[in-house]
Amino acid sequence: MLPTRLLRYDLRDDEVVPRFLSPADHPWLRALLDAAAALAGRPRRALRARLREPLAGDPHPDRLAMAAHVVDALCQGRTRPPVPPRKARAAVFGLAARGGARADVLAAAATALGATAAQVEASLLVDLADEAPLGPPPPDLDPGALAQRVNLALVQGLLARATRVTVRALGGARAVVRLAKLQGLICTVRRDGEGVVLEASGPLALFRRTRVYGRALGALVLPVGWCDRFELTAPCALPEGERVLRLTPRAPLLRGEAPRRFDSAVEAALARDLARLAPDWDVVREPEPVAVGDGLIFPDLALVHRLDPGRRALIEVVGFWTPDYLARKLEALRRAGLPGLILCVDAARACGPDDLPPGARVVRYRRRVPAAEVLALALEAAT
Numbered sequence: 001m002l003p004t005r006l007l008r009y010d011l012r013d014d015e016v017v018p019r020f021l022s023p024a025d026h027p028w029l030r031a032l033l034d035a036a037a038a039l040a041g042r043p044r045r046a047l048r049a050r051l052r053e054p055l056a057g058d059p060h061p062d063r064l065a066m067a068a069h070v071v072d073a074l075c076q077g078r079t080r081p082p083v084p085p086r087k088a089r090a091a092v093f094g095l096a097a098r099g100g101a102r103a104d105v106l107a108a109a110a111t112a113l114g115a116t117a118a119q120v121e122a123s124l125l126v127d128l129a130d131e132a133p134l135g136p137p138p139p140d141l142d143p144g145a146l147a148q149r150v151n152l153a154l155v156q157g158l159l160a161r162a163t164r165v166t167v168r169a170l171g172g173a174r175a176v177v178r179l180a181k182l183q184g185l186i187c188t189v190r191r192d193g194e195g196v197v198l199e200a201s202g203p204l205a206l207f208r209r210t211r212v213y214g215r216a217l218g219a220l221v222l223p224v225g226w227c228d229r230f231e232l233t234a235p236c237a238l239p240e241g242e243r244v245l246r247l248t249p250r251a252p253l254l255r256g257e258a259p260r261r262f263d264s265a266v267e268a269a270l271a272r273d274l275a276r277l278a279p280d281w282d283v284v285r286e287p288e289p290v291a292v293g294d295g296l297i298f299p300d301l302a303l304v305h306r307l308d309p310g311r312r313a314l315i316e317v318v319g320f321w322t323p324d325y326l327a328r329k330l331e332a333l334r335r336a337g338l339p340g341l342i343l344c345v346d347a348a349r350a351c352g353p354d355d356l357p358p359g360a361r362v363v364r365y366r367r368r369v370p371a372a373e374v375l376a377l378a379l380e381a382a383t
């Protein structure tokens with residue numbers, strides 16, 4: 001995701017039009033990848049210094065800045081320093097304060113830390129942004145793939161400025177809905193002819209955790225590209241005022257991997273725990289969506305009695321949430337005659353200033369859902 005300072009776009013009436021990279025940019029993108037590969041193992045500041053010099057293909061500075069940000073992120077070194085950097089600095093700077101030659105200080109620090117002087121010196125600054133070593137670009141990253149990644153990062157940066165996002169999709173829409181749930185987005189889904197409409201709150205509509213939520217929302221762009229047809233619209237708060245971002249299948253975006261059955265570790269752990277605690281009940285993963293008025297609810301689990309299938313309870317794991325979002329959802333369920341749906345909400349992902357709605361059939365969790373509490377509510381709802 002590009003930071004706000006690097007977002008490049010044009011304004012046309014009420015729309016914001018991203019300045020996407022195209023095949024015309026491929027020659028200088030190749031030069032950029034070659035420069036990054038040549039500097040592998042050097043500090044990250046070395047790449048920035050190289051890009052202040054002329055680059056083959058003569059890229060526009062704005063386009064180069066976007067691509068360089070993405071390449072820098074892709075080339076971050078993954079090597080573990082031989083000595084924890086903070087420990088290395090504490091030992092070296094403490095000894096240096098007493099005086100002595102550099103080599104003697106490094107040797108004494110190495111003895112204290114059980115390492116060599118070279119290892120101590122190599123570890124001193126590697127956790128600092130400019131000094132962290134560059135890794136090589138991914139081997140399968142060619143100019144076309146890099147252009148798509150830059151375009152995706154540009155769109156995700158704009159979505160981080162959105163107040164809401166609407167996706168109208170036909171064919172492959174379930175993968176979009178499933179990823180939205182996996183990311184914990186605050187969203188509603190409704191039928192639209194043969195397709196669906198997903199409406200998600202944007203980061204700027206929330207009170208808390210807007211940066212984390214913005215990253216989660218940006219992930220939604222990946223499966224959207226696999227839909228047969230789609231339109232994504234998002235009003236974005238820009239320095240020039242609010243403008244609408246519109247994306248269709250023509251946008252040159254990275255689509256990510258083909259849709260698969262996404263799974264949440266929290267959901268999987270809850271299913272295992274319920275199966276252990278309730279041996280007479282079947283735990284059904286991803287039951288069919290339930291129509292609630294004009295909308296659709298996609299439960300994560302259904303708890304169904306093995307000998308009496310009429311006894312069942314639905315369970316949904318909720319990620320990001322506000323009290324108003326939960327209250328509206330619970331009221332819609334009550335009107336639809338589905339008050340037995342149990343919502344499991346992540347206590348760490350509250351995005352509003354207030355607490356849970358009063359009288360809600362909700363289980364709060366941190367990291368792992370308390371299955372015994374869910375089962376107690378499920379048995380009550382299924383009687």
